[in-house]
Amino acid sequence: MKLDLDTTADLPVFRQLALALQTKILSGELQPGARMPAETALASENGIHRSTVREAIRSLEQQGLLYREEGKRKLFVSRPDTEELSRRLVTPLVMNGVTFEEIWEAIRALDPVAAEAAANRRNADNLAALEDNISRTRAAMDDPDALVKLDIEFHELIALAANNRVIQSLRLPISDLFYPSFQTVMTSLNASERLLTAHEKILQAIKWGDADEAKAWMIKHINDFRKGYELASLDITDPAVFPKARQA
């Protein structure tokens, strides 16, 4: 595979190569599942060092655009997993000491817009999934662990009903970081009735296609999260911790 590389340019050749291959993948010329040419072939056909090819390939592997089976040399084009890539943000956010307040604020930004969009774009499947979530929530009023899981699911279903894949992806790392502490809130306070009421009001507004009402109730609900924190004597300015259930 002969690529258009300029060894006299400022941009390092391995970056040019990575960019050229990335362009072929993004344009669909190289489809997910396709076998990549061998390192040696890429090096000789483009008159570059094998170590340059290796560096470009490593960068594409890190982006999830190339994949090789463990211990094998054959490389394949792959479609990066948005969900997995998004969740990788959890680690550096924790290492940088972001606080619950920063996370809470990001949820307060995304979820009301998601609720608004859900009211505008709702369909029967999304409504049925939300109904089902709420009836399971009603049955779990005395089970704080189940309620937290159902709450996470409810908010994910709202993002799904919003039909916005960007918002769906961006929420994942913040949801992962936010909820472990919410468990403490749910266990120590009697917050289940308030949670159920808010979810019911949000769903009702979405059903009626009332975007403003859906948004207003979502804002109320997320402000309640914060009050719950304070009532449970948790400090919202504490750094977030790495969720225990997460797997490397």
Next chain:
Amino acid sequence: MKLDLDTTADLPVFRQLALALQTKILSGELQPGARMPAETALASENGIHRSTVREAIRSLEQQGLLYREEGKRKLFVSRPDTEELSRRLVTPLVMNGVTFEEIWEAIRALDPVAAEAAANRRNADNLAALEDNISRTRAAMDDPDALVKLDIEFHELIALAANNRVIQSLRLPISDLFYPSFQTVMTSLNASERLLTAHEKILQAIKWGDADEAKAWMIKHINDFRKGYELASLDITDPAVFPKARQA
């Protein structure tokens, strides 16, 4: 380094190992810059296969928690770069065909909350940087390319003034995806005066600590983006394209 692994558990051993090492890194027991034990040592001390160790290490490398210099075997602990990890989302979002509308909606969610938070948390440095951005914007009224760059900078400075690192990170991939097309809008329409007015109003509200006003003007400004699209006869439901300036 002897780790607590259970070869009879359901979770694959390489995942257990990756998780154990990740925990040591996140807890600070293994600090960024520290040398990692060799593969062979990890394998023999834990009574596991070297290929298992290699798989765990690959997973941590992909998360940016381990780093090795090109062509060398020595592994070091590293702190993943939030900005770089966040920007990696651009690729799968483009490959999945997300639309400008989805991206626009995510900006409409994040930036008004950022403006609100900036009004509540402003400090002299942030205000000076925003002032400076606006005076350069005033000087660039006839230069659409410069205006787009200054607009990107303005919105990043707002997120900075909001003092919210989660919102700062989440905005990056959507800003990267959104602005290339905004260039078309700025070039074809006479949108520069409206943009300057909106930025001035937002900064004024932030200076006065008027969070509601800052938010309201940001919403207006972002709604204007969308109108600009429509006036420029661009279709907001078209899939986003990979930004040309981006490097692999």
